Amino acid sequence: MVGKFFLQVKSIAELLWYEESKTCLLCSKQSLTTVCQDCRQLYFRPEQRRCLSCGKLIEGEADRCQDCRDGNGPKFLSKVTALGHYEGAWKQCIHNIKYKGQPYLLISLAEYLTSWAVKQLPPPDSIVPVPLHANRLAQRGFNQAEVLASVLAGCLGIKLKDILCRVRDTTPQSALGRQERLVNLRCAFMLKPGTQIKEEVIWLVDDIVTTAATIGECAAVLKKAGAQEVFAFCLGAGRESPNNPDTASIL
Amino acid sequence: MLFYILRDKDGGIYASPFPALDMLCNGAEAYVYPGLPLQVLNDFQCKEQGLLSESEIIKKLAVSLRKNKCLLTEQLRWLKLNAFSPYYDDCLRFARKEELLNGLLTIIQGRQVTENEFFSLAKVLKVSVTELAILLHLTVIKGYGEWVPGLSRRNNSWQCERCGNKDCYQVWPSYYGHTATCLSCKSLGPLSSLQVIYRSLEGTLQREKEKKAGTTPSTLSEQDWQFTPAQCSAAADLQLFARDPVAKEALVWAACGAGKTEITFPVIEQYLEQSQSVLYAAPRRDVVHDIQPRLEKYFNSCKVKVMSGLSPPDWTACPLTVATTHQVLKFSRAFDLIILDEMDAYPYAGDQVLEYGLKQALKRTGKIIYLSATPSASILAKVGRQECFLTRLPARFHGYPLPVPEFLKLKPPKISEPMIVEGRILGSRSLLAIGDYLRKLLLDGQLFVFVPTVSLVNTWVQVLSLLFKDKKITGSWGSDPDRKRNVASFTSGKSDVIVCTSILERGITVHKAQAVVLYADHALYDVRALVQMAGRVGRTAACPQGRVLFIAGKQSKEITAAIKWIEDQNELAAQGGFLHGR
Numbered sequence: 001m002v003g004k005f006f007l008q009v010k011s012i013a014e015l016l017w018y019e020e021s022k023t024c025l026l027c028s029k030q031s032l033t034t035v036c037q038d039c040r041q042l043y044f045r046p047e048q049r050r051c052l053s054c055g056k057l058i059e060g061e062a063d064r065c066q067d068c069r070d071g072n073g074p075k076f077l078s079k080v081t082a083l084g085h086y087e088g089a090w091k092q093c094i095h096n097i098k099y100k101g102q103p104y105l106l107i108s109l110a111e112y113l114t115s116w117a118v119k120q121l122p123p124p125d126s127i128v129p130v131p132l133h134a135n136r137l138a139q140r141g142f143n144q145a146e147v148l149a150s151v152l153a154g155c156l157g158i159k160l161k162d163i164l165c166r167v168r169d170t171t172p173q174s175a176l177g178r179q180e181r182l183v184n185l186r187c188a189f190m191l192k193p194g195t196q197i198k199e200e201v202i203w204l205v206d207d208i209v210t211t212a213a214t215i216g217e218c219a220a221v222l223k224k225a226g227a228q229e230v231f232a233f234c235l236g237a238g239r240e241s242p243n244n245p246d247t248a249s250i251l
Numbered sequence: 252m253l254f255y256i257l258r259d260k261d262g263g264i265y266a267s268p269f270p271a272l273d274m275l276c277n278g279a280e281a282y283v284y285p286g287l288p289l290q291v292l293n294d295f296q297c298k299e300q301g302l303l304s305e306s307e308i309i310k311k312l313a314v315s316l317r318k319n320k321c322l323l324t325e326q327l328r329w330l331k332l333n334a335f336s337p338y339y340d341d342c343l344r345f346a347r348k349e350e351l352l353n354g355l356l357t358i359i360q361g362r363q364v365t366e367n368e369f370f371s372l373a374k375v376l377k378v379s380v381t382e383l384a385i386l387l388h389l390t391v392i393k394g395y396g397e398w399v400p401g402l403s404r405r406n407n408s409w410q411c412e413r414c415g416n417k418d419c420y421q422v423w424p425s426y427y428g429h430t431a432t433c434l435s436c437k438s439l440g441p442l443s444s445l446q447v448i449y450r451s452l453e454g455t456l457q458r459e460k461e462k463k464a465g466t467t468p469s470t471l472s473e474q475d476w477q478f479t480p481a482q483c484s485a486a487a488d489l490q491l492f493a494r495d496p497v498a499k500e501a502l503v504w505a506a507c508g509a510g511k512t513e514i515t516f517p518v519i520e521q522y523l524e525q526s527q528s529v530l531y532a533a534p535r536r537d538v539v540h541d542i543q544p545r546l547e548k549y550f551n552s553c554k555v556k557v558m559s560g561l562s563p564p565d566w567t568a569c570p571l572t573v574a575t576t577h578q579v580l581k582f583s584r585a586f587d588l589i590i591l592d593e594m595d596a597y598p599y600a601g602d603q604v605l606e607y608g609l610k611q612a613l614k615r616t617g618k619i620i621y622l623s624a625t626p627s628a629s630i631l632a633k634v635g636r637q638e639c640f641l642t643r644l645p646a647r648f649h650g651y652p653l654p655v656p657e658f659l660k661l662k663p664p665k666i667s668e669p670m671i672v673e674g675r676i677l678g679s680r681s682l683l684a685i686g687d688y689l690r691k692l693l694l695d696g697q698l699f700v701f702v703p704t705v706s707l708v709n710t711w712v713q714v715l716s717l718l719f720k721d722k723k724i725t726g727s728w729g730s731d732p733d734r735k736r737n738v739a740s741f742t743s744g745k746s747d748v749i750v751c752t753s754i755l756e757r758g759i760t761v762h763k764a765q766a767v768v769l770y771a772d773h774a775l776y777d778v779r780a781l782v783q784m785a786g787r788v789g790r791t792a793a794c795p796q797g798r799v800l801f802i803a804g805k806q807s808k809e810i811t812a813a814i815k816w817i818e819d820q821n822e823l824a825a826q827g828g829f830l831h832g833r
Contacts, residue, residue, distance in 0.1 A: 030730070096441055099368065099439065100441040100443070101430070101432045101442070101443025101445055101446060102421075102423075102432055102441050102443075103423060103443055104423045104432070128589075133326070135632050138253060138285060138286065138426070139252075139253065140426075140445075141288065141426050141427055141430060141443075141445040142423040142425045142426055142430075143426075222436055
């Protein structure tokens, strides 16, 4: 009893005495912020341009990556932006969120998510997450895009509308090549019955964007249902290869 | 991984990830669709619902899901099992692959495998992840293993089934309602209550008794071990302990640098000869990587498996494993003998999760040997209660006594006060006196200077650099980015002095070194830390002696106790006739 009392006194004293030390979510080094300055610079690259059509990180002065300039990008999206480059520790963090049962990590990233989204995209009427097929939702237990959308909606006071559904259980995009990805998702999404989005500006939210096939398909459904404009926000995107001859010439 | 409620032909109710396999092996007839996480079904306590009718089970399950705020919209229903049930063909194919099953059983004996590790295990067996899961379920049906959820709900809290942690978890709302992720063992890969662990059951698979050619450890005679008399005596004690049918735990209380690792080798050999499995565990990664070549040298025909955060997943079955205490969490009732080195070192000391892991990895009939130079009060109390066997190794291998620390009553400048202003040392008398003592010690070799806080390291590096301009002074602390380089510079003899925090209090041997502990009365220094720091001196046969200075304004209880602790160790060594060096 006395021992327990002293342990409690000790823990209270420790609370008063020691400042809680925080570590960076990505590199685990000591940091005063959730993601340290070095990691923000390395993975979020705020100064680097994003392809307006597919969100890919691009070099140089062009607005779009070479693929999108060649007409291969999504057609119904006004702008796509990604918080960071999908590689290294940021990729690992997204994997932890998505595959390893840690969706709550998104809450600690809220300040970066909201500030980047607000800076890059115009104010929306509603936020719509990219849906998972019922089978995959059952296996995973949560939809990471929905968690991300709810964090943004909660922080910014914008309506969250879970209005899309995935009607076909498609092969995971990560298992396919570019051409297969573009075909894989055709007619995979539908608007839930009774949904009204006429003249609305929508933020479509997903975790990763590579070919933008998924968000492109979803945007097409939303536009068809009368949405005024569809913008997309995601956690990570690829980077245009510096070996791309066109980019290389810009550099 | 989702589980389904099943009804077998006798009316029994249980959960299975592959109902088709249960139909093939046990004659299961129907299952509830859709599947749910095992933890959700455990909450429902499906085994206890065996007396209910099928419709009552559905009703009760629906109520249980609603109570847990599950968002499942699909209607729960019973489906008949037949040749068109999911995975039927795969189950049929694998139910007959005895050879693959035996190979898997050898690998997973004594292991607990989380869902996140399935991919690497499947790669070893050259099967897909689903096929591996079917095989694992086949072992469960045959009674070799069991499925447990990653975390289980216990009343109103959660407990991690891998590390036993009950306090440190994150609860979040999933599709299935309240879900938890363990934060305590996430360094081994995050684990949530939606995932499952496959756990092999103890004693269900007889390890191959016949040792294959070339795996028999070479038998060495006592002379081959090249033990000192003190080591011989302690090693003999340990062998007695190993033969004792009742004793479960033993403590080897050794002097710093006495060669305590080697004295466990005869016991290890004894176990290996009986085809029993042995684990050598240590809290620190560098100890693990240091011990592996030594074990391989002694047991030259026995493969030694290493498991640390640095090593890639290794699924080979080995009788002798060396692992960090974190990696031990991957085992379940696996070892007949566990040797825990440096039991008082961070991060093992005081970590209940790692302690749980060690107990979990030990077979119920297994024994555990703790090695320590500075055992904790709790293990000594266990010895006092005769719950733990004790053997002492009080003398170093070279036969010289441990250097007894000298207390020097000199108050170093206050930690908060500046010692250097504009590149000049402030003229504190005590500071200059300390400088004089250190200069004398430096005549005899290199010097460890221990300070209690990180901020003091750089200050004292600057002070000593100004005092000894012809000497190379280096400094290091736990999170020092150049730690490896700075420590290597000292151990290789390129630096004359290293100013450091307690990071170098163990696991480092420098040929000819003296030690000084500044602010030795600091609250951070307990008896054991002081003994370990003193233990850095006189460790080699070429230079078995040296000086240790405890410098402080007053002689704290801890200082007195540390000096007494070392004197007692020397006295014990003298009584045993182990001191011949002086």
